[in-house]
Amino acid sequence: MKMTFRWYGIDDPVTLDKIRQIPGMTGVVSAIYHIPVGSVWPSEEIRDLKEMINKHGLELKVIESVPVHEDIKLGLPTRDKLIKNYKETIRNLGAEGIEVICYNFMPVFDWTRSKLDHELSDGSKALVYYKEHVDKMNPLKGELDLPGWDTSYSREDIEDLFNLYSKITEEDLWMNLEYFLKEIIPAAEESNVKMAIHPDDPPWSIFGLPRIITDEAALDRLCKLVDSPYNGLTLCSGSLGVAKENDVPALVEKFASIGRIHFAHLRNVKIVGEGSFEEASHLSKDGSLDMVKILKAYNDNGFKGYIRPDHGRMIWGEKGKPGYGLYDRALGAAYINGIWETLKAR
Numbered sequence: 001m002k003m004t005f006r007w008y009g010i011d012d013p014v015t016l017d018k019i020r021q022i023p024g025m026t027g028v029v030s031a032i033y034h035i036p037v038g039s040v041w042p043s044e045e046i047r048d049l050k051e052m053i054n055k056h057g058l059e060l061k062v063i064e065s066v067p068v069h070e071d072i073k074l075g076l077p078t079r080d081k082l083i084k085n086y087k088e089t090i091r092n093l094g095a096e097g098i099e100v101i102c103y104n105f106m107p108v109f110d111w112t113r114s115k116l117d118h119e120l121s122d123g124s125k126a127l128v129y130y131k132e133h134v135d136k137m138n139p140l141k142g143e144l145d146l147p148g149w150d151t152s153y154s155r156e157d158i159e160d161l162f163n164l165y166s167k168i169t170e171e172d173l174w175m176n177l178e179y180f181l182k183e184i185i186p187a188a189e190e191s192n193v194k195m196a197i198h199p200d201d202p203p204w205s206i207f208g209l210p211r212i213i214t215d216e217a218a219l220d221r222l223c224k225l226v227d228s229p230y231n232g233l234t235l236c237s238g239s240l241g242v243a244k245e246n247d248v249p250a251l252v253e254k255f256a257s258i259g260r261i262h263f264a265h266l267r268n269v270k271i272v273g274e275g276s277f278e279e280a281s282h283l284s285k286d287g288s289l290d291m292v293k294i295l296k297a298y299n300d301n302g303f304k305g306y307i308r309p310d311h312g313r314m315i316w317g318e319k320g321k322p323g324y325g326l327y328d329r330a331l332g333a334a335y336i337n338g339i340w341e342t343l344k345a346r
């Protein structure tokens with residue numbers, strides 16, 4: 001495995017100079033954040049980003065993420081032009097040596113939490129999702145109190161999107177994903193870029209919107225939509241792991257053994273009731289996931305891909321982007337490195 005760290009670009013208070021000092025760090029995963037969703041990422045900007053990262057002794061081999069336009073998820077007639085742009089972005093990224101693109105297919109909302117600074121018993125602050133809190137919100141009545149939610153959407157935009165999605169079933173969303181993948185995977189193959197879908201976070205429907213990348217059956221179905229190693233997964237332990245029925249080590253075992261995991265997100269979560277969870281430190285005993293078992297499944301199946309500590313808590317008074325501070329993620333990386341070194345030595 002190759003250890004990486006998510007970096008949000010030059011405005012990120014967690015600088016490349018700091019990231020490179022974390023033991024074992026080979027690179028960062030990043031994106032070009034100012035390009036509107038659906039537009040082509042220009043080669044020159046990709047090259048500039050890569051060169052800046054390389055100058056700090058780090059690689060850029062994974063992009064997280066190239067967002068998928070809502071019109072593609074909705075299957076609107078405008079999708080063909082947008083998919084054409086997406087393919088061009090894939091080719092441009094491949095030409096600059098990018099190996100993996102992480103993306104997701106979640107309607108309207110990306111990852112969702114009810115609070116971003118919930119204080120845990122040790123005084124650290126974590127992202128949490130309490131079902132009773134989310135159930136009370138009604139985005140159509142303007143009762144959307146979702147922290148971290150993209151405020152660039154107006155209430156009218158949200159209403160329009162909800163109206164469009166009210167006609168889209170889970171099966172429709174699957175068909176639209178299949179259409180997208182059948183178009184882009186050949187471009188990914190030609191460009192030697194592995195596509196790696198991130199599971200839905202949390203892996204269940206919210207606000208009545210369809211969500212499909214949620215469990216083992218969904219990952220099986222995804223892999224079969226286009227049977228190519230270039231159609232793969234970002235296996236996120238924390239996203240899948242909040243649903244009790246998802247056995248994360250077994251999922252790693254299954255999909256790493258067939259070479260479909262291109263990017264691993266390692267995060268621990270504590271299930272605190274049906275449909276509710278708190279993000280925890282990476283340590284197994286702090287959450288509901290067995291991190292040694294998960295890493296052992298990667299090691300046993302010869303995983304050579306990219307891995308990163310996923311969200312961290314805010315500790316030691318750090319202020320910054322929720323989930324993406326330096327300290328707790330660095331501790332997570334060190335912990336993962338320790339487990340990995342031990343597994344390799346056995």
Ligand SMILES: [Mn+2]
Binds near residue numbers: 198237239
């Ligand atoms: Mn993740």
